[in-house]
Amino acid sequence: MQPKDRQALLSAIEQYEAEARRLAGRVSENQRHFLKVALEKGKELAPTGRMAGPRI
Template sequence: MNTRKRREKLQSIAEFRAEARKRAVEIIPSQMHFLRGALENERELEPAGPMAGYRG
């Protein structure tokens, strides 16, 4: 791999990692809906159904 291609690949990896970090801290609408419900009820709620995830 020549220097130019390596530099381009490292740049794309850096951009991908930056985007992943940015998306990891975003709150998606379904999460915000759940959090609003918890705040309205003034207690912690456990998710149910598709939001609960795998419980193996």
């Protein structure tokens, strides 16, 4: 890949990332708490059986 092409690719990636962040909006405090607990507890609190839903 030529340096010029690489710069164009990196620029496009930066633009897509910025647009994705803008469209995603902000993470609410409730979502942040949910993710924090999920990281701390892991699969320990994952639902099992019917509550887990179908396996695909």
